[in-house]
Amino acid sequence: MSELITKSACELAGLIESKEISSVEATEAFFDRSESLNHLTLSYLHLNRESALAAAQAADSDLAAGKRHSALHGVPIAVKDNLTTTDAPTTAGSKILEGWVPQYDSTVVKRIRAAGLPILGKTNMDEFAMGSSTEYSAYGPSRNPWDLDRIPGGSGGGSSSAVSGHLAPLAVGSDTGGSIRFPAAVTGSVGAKPTYGAVSRYGLIALASSLDQVGPVTNTVLDAALLQDVIAGYDPHDSTSLPDSLGSMAEAVKTAQFKGLKVGVVKQLSSDGFQAGVKKCFDDTIAKLTAEGVEVVEVDCPSFEYSVAAYYLILPAEASSNLARFDSVRFGLRVAPEGNPTIERVMAATREAGFGPEVKRRIILGTYALSSGYYDAYYGSAQKVRTLIQQDLEKAFSQVDVLLTPTAPTTAFKIGEKVNDPLAMYLNDIATIPANLAGIPGMSVPNGLAEEDGLPSGVQILAPAREDARMYQVASLIEALYVAQWGAPLIAQAPGLEANRG
Amino acid sequence: MSEITPDLVRHLASLSRILVTDDEVEKLAGELGVIVDSVATVNKAVSGDVVPTSHPIPMSNVFREDEVAPSLTQEQALSGAADSAEGRFKVAAILDED
Numbered sequence: 001m002s003e004l005i006t007k008s009a010c011e012l013a014g015l016i017e018s019k020e021i022s023s024v025e026a027t028e029a030f031f032d033r034s035e036s037l038n039h040l041t042l043s044y045l046h047l048n049r050e051s052a053l054a055a056a057q058a059a060d061s062d063l064a065a066g067k068r069h070s071a072l073h074g075v076p077i078a079v080k081d082n083l084t085t086t087d088a089p090t091t092a093g094s095k096i097l098e099g100w101v102p103q104y105d106s107t108v109v110k111r112i113r114a115a116g117l118p119i120l121g122k123t124n125m126d127e128f129a130m131g132s133s134t135e136y137s138a139y140g141p142s143r144n145p146w147d148l149d150r151i152p153g154g155s156g157g158g159s160s161s162a163v164s165g166h167l168a169p170l171a172v173g174s175d176t177g178g179s180i181r182f183p184a185a186v187t188g189s190v191g192a193k194p195t196y197g198a199v200s201r202y203g204l205i206a207l208a209s210s211l212d213q214v215g216p217v218t219n220t221v222l223d224a225a226l227l228q229d230v231i232a233g234y235d236p237h238d239s240t241s242l243p244d245s246l247g248s249m250a251e252a253v254k255t256a257q258f259k260g261l262k263v264g265v266v267k268q269l270s271s272d273g274f275q276a277g278v279k280k281c282f283d284d285t286i287a288k289l290t291a292e293g294v295e296v297v298e299v300d301c302p303s304f305e306y307s308v309a310a311y312y313l314i315l316p317a318e319a320s321s322n323l324a325r326f327d328s329v330r331f332g333l334r335v336a337p338e339g340n341p342t343i344e345r346v347m348a349a350t351r352e353a354g355f356g357p358e359v360k361r362r363i364i365l366g367t368y369a370l371s372s373g374y375y376d377a378y379y380g381s382a383q384k385v386r387t388l389i390q391q392d393l394e395k396a397f398s399q400v401d402v403l404l405t406p407t408a409p410t411t412a413f414k415i416g417e418k419v420n421d422p423l424a425m426y427l428n429d430i431a432t433i434p435a436n437l438a439g440i441p442g443m444s445v446p447n448g449l450a451e452e453d454g455l456p457s458g459v460q461i462l463a464p465a466r467e468d469a470r471m472y473q474v475a476s477l478i479e480a481l482y483v484a485q486w487g488a489p490l491i492a493q494a495p496g497l498e499a500n501r502g
Numbered sequence: 503m504s505e506i507t508p509d510l511v512r513h514l515a516s517l518s519r520i521l522v523t524d525d526e527v528e529k530l531a532g533e534l535g536v537i538v539d540s541v542a543t544v545n546k547a548v549s550g551d552v553v554p555t556s557h558p559i560p561m562s563n564v565f566r567e568d569e570v571a572p573s574l575t576q577e578q579a580l581s582g583a584a585d586s587a588e589g590r591f592k593v594a595a596i597l598d599e600d
Contacts, residue, residue, distance in 0.1 A: 100582055101581075101582075102582075103574055103578040103579070103581060103582070104574070195559070196558045196559050197559050197561075210556060210557050210558060211558075236566045239561075239564040240557070240559070240561065240564075242559070303547060305547075306543060306544055306546075306547040309540060309541040309542075309543045309544045309547075310541075310544050310547075312537065312540075312541045313541050313544060320518065324519075327519070328584055328593075329583065329584070329591050329593055330579075330582060330583055330591060331582030331583065332582070332584075333584070334584030334585070336594065340594075340595065341594055342594055342595050342596065342597065342598055343593045343594040343595065343596055344519065345594075346593070346594045347519040348516075348519045348520060348521040349521050351518075351519055351520045351521070352520055352521035352522065355520065360515075360518075360520055360522075360526075360530070361530065361533060361534065361537075363518045363520065364511065364514045364515055364518055364520070364530060364534065365534055365537060365538070367514045367517050367518045368506075368510075368514050368534070368538070371514075371517075377542075377545060378541070378542070378544065380554060381544040381545050381547065381548050382541075382544050383554030383555055383556055384544075384547070384548045384552040384553075384554050384555075385544050385547050385548065386554070386555040386558075387552050387553055387554060387555045388547065388548070388552060390555060390558075422533055422536075422537060423536055423537060423540055426537075436558075437558070438558055439558025439559045440558075465558075465559060
């Protein structure tokens with residue numbers, strides 16, 4: 001394995017800045033590896049060598065001219081396939097958008113380019129980000145570098161497997177109910193969902209507009225902080241974009257300290273339903289923090305019990321409206337039935353052929369939740385649950401600085417295990433959903449390997465809205481405790497993909 | 503038990519503009535029935551007056567200056583369309599002939 005590809009993004013940025021390596025060398029190292037190994041993990045749907053190398057050359061010449069555009073200048077990155085890019089197809093994992101090349105860059109992609117990061121390619125995902133395993137991708141499932149028979153989480157399993165398999169040093173994902181954090185937990189990587197509105201959604205193919213948020217997928221907390229600094233910021237193109245700056249996450253990480261820290265453990269997310277080894281890892285995190293003098297208290301969030309139910313009403317309702325734009329007219333697939341069909345019949349035939357089973361399920365469910373006669377009972381009640389969850393969190397954060405939960409109820413499950421049981425699939429997000437419903441930031445950090453299967457587990461840090469810096473600080477403190485124990489981030493214990501080359 | 507019947511699924515699919523086969527209708531009715539029974543628990547969560555939340559971070563009246571900025575050309579706007587004619591999106595007939 002080339003030395004370069006296991007380095008953190010921050011280390012690579014330092015080597016590029018000091019001109020020990022060029023951005024072109026770094027970018028080529030990840031391409032060489034991705035081109036020979038992507039067939040194992042299907043992390044990428046599209047690799048973008050030509051345009052990435054052009055960007056890397058530009059980064060090198062800018063640096064030579066004394067222009068360093070960001071702290072990650074020259075470091076290559078992977079981008080989830082639901083963010084529009086003018087130089088690569090953007091499919092959101094769906095056949096309905098196969099081959100579509102957008103005419104504009106999403107704001108996140110614009111910021112990444114302006115910061116001097118070459119884009120390696122577009123990463124696989126569950127179709128329109130609906131799923132927890134990437135098994136609902138129309139282009140086949142991504143695989144977990146820790147065990148290729150297992151899922152890398154979803155919907156952002158392309159980004160998580162790319163980063164944990166060292167096919168990219170960094171990636172961006174999107175998180176509607178846990179699609180950044182769940183994949184991070186099951187691949188032993190780091191994933192952060194910023195406060196709603198911290199990162200622009202302009203050019204992000206919408207799943208559920210009041211829940212979606214773009215964020216970093218990395219191997220270290222500092223890398224995630226550096227990447228959030230690149231992608232976050234006010235954008236007039238997104239009316240839900242926060243006008244106030246949340247400050248630099250990378251700067252916040254540098255001043256993290258245990259002194260005076262008070263953390264809460266959510267009663268409703270600390271007992272039943274978690275795999276024994278995952279629970280043991282979580283208890284170990286709490287014990288480590290206690291040993292550092294951190295005060296740990298139990299907090300009660302009774303409405304969390306209803307968060308999955310509320311989420312699976314709000315999300316399908318919003319998705320059924322958002323996905324109405326895939327109507328065969330302005331972009332994407334068109335399927336015309338025989339004869340002289342009306343546009344309605346063309347739309348129905350197009351959407352039948354272009355959408356996969358989970359997307360159809362959720363659109364139909366959302367249509368039901370919004371229909372007259374059911375609206376108050378379902379969608380209306382779900383919105384009220386959202387208020388109750390916010391109230392629970394407000395109360396909890398009046399007692400503690402951050403909340404900790406296991407990120408996922410289990411380690412990575414086998415491909416095929418849950419794909420025919422939608423409800424079982426939905427429950428993977430039980431610990432991550434409340435953050436999306438409430439708009440608060442949430443982040444997953446590796447906290448060990450479950451003893452029964454040797455697979456990665458993650459701890460989730462939740463902070464109040466706009467307190468992303470606090471979340472990153474606590475994440476970096478927890479990471480440091482484990483790095484002290486292991487001598488390196490958890491990812492160093494992952495089996496190499498090369499062993500599976502075939 | 504939920505009331506997700508095959509006929510209701512057919513109706514919802516038609517509202518959603520998704521063509522479904524009889525096999526799909528049967529399968530969806532079963533799957534959606536289980537999901538709806540599960541999500542219907544939200545009813546139990548709420549008692550008394552609770553204000554619904556539609557947006558997680560309170561915001562209102564988001565305005566910006568109305569300034570002319572570069573936008574897509576007609577050619578760009580039509581570039582992803584399945585069919586176009588005379589600089590416009592071309593679609594099938596809106597109304598049935600009969």
